Amino acid sequence: MFSSVKDAFGLYKRNILRVLLIGITIFLPIQILYTILVNYISMPFYYFNIPLWPSFFQSVFMLMSVFIMLIPIISMAAQDIKMKKVKTGKLYIDTVKYAFFVYLISIPVSIFTSIGFLLLIVPGIILLIFLLGIPFVKVIEDESFKMVIKKSVLFGKENFLVICGFLLLFAAVDFVVTYALSFLAIVFTGQMAITNWVIMVFNMLFLPLFIFTMTKQYLNWNGEADVIHEEEYMKQLEQYS
Structure with missing residues (x-):
């Protein structure tokens, strides 16, 4: 677990400029759209004092x-680990290539996971762990729909405690830092709009670290990391022979 986090920091450091580029061109626009949609859809429920549905839509x-x-961050990590170099154009190509598939499959996944969170919490966590691997399987291996689901569930099942640990660790850090930044933004500016922007920028910078960690864990699980290490070892032997 900790080795994956350590490797993720290395990935982050090597690709910091690309992380910023993806954050500005993809992460921020998606977060802005998310904020607008959630506020627009939740407004009637807040008006009629129905608190459950806004929480449900926010989660979905x-x-x-x-x-x-x-x-794009999975693509970045996979390129860096497997090929030792990252092509910026491929990040956007992969995003366009896989976005529709991931979008369609994320709809039922998000709905059922959110229901699980709102009802009993634990079922939501279990579903999230089993289905979180879907984008990783699709981007890294480009499998069919059936195999994407199968491998995602298998990945979650065989790495259940590790993934749960990752989620708790990053969620805890995100909660503490977000709360602190929100408090400071409100104290010094008094404007919620500034607070929202601060949180979005933080998410833009922090989420890639979690994705790098999960990508490394997935590559360790599916055996590709071992193959890469073996190839590197053989190249070193050839150099000294």
Whole structure:
């Protein structure tokens, strides 16, 4: 677990400029759209004092947004780990290539996961762990619909505690930092709009670290990381022979 987090920091450091580029061109627009949609859809329910439905829609749209935002960062991590170099154009090509598939499959996944969260919490966590691997399977291996679901569930099942640990760790850090930034923004500016922008920028910078960590864990699980290490070892042997 900790080795994946450590490797993720290395990936982040090597690709910091690309992370910023993807954040500005993809993450921020998606977050802005998410904020507008959630506020627009939730407004009538707040007006009639129905608090459950706004929470449900926020959860659904948040998960759908995250699934889409995973794509370019997964592509970046996979390129870096597998080929030792990253082509910026491919990040956008992969996003366009896989966005529609991930978007369609994220709709039922987000709905059922959100229902699980709102009802008993635990079922939502279990569903999220089993289905979180969907974008990773699709982007890294480009499998069919059936195999994407099968491998995602298998990945979640065999790495259940590790993924749960990742989610809790990053969620805790996100909660603490977001709360602190929100408090400071309100104290110094007194404007919620500034607070929302601060949170979006933080998410833009922080989410890639989680995605890098999960990508590394997935490549370790499916065996590609071992193949890469073996190839590197053989190249070193050839150099000294």
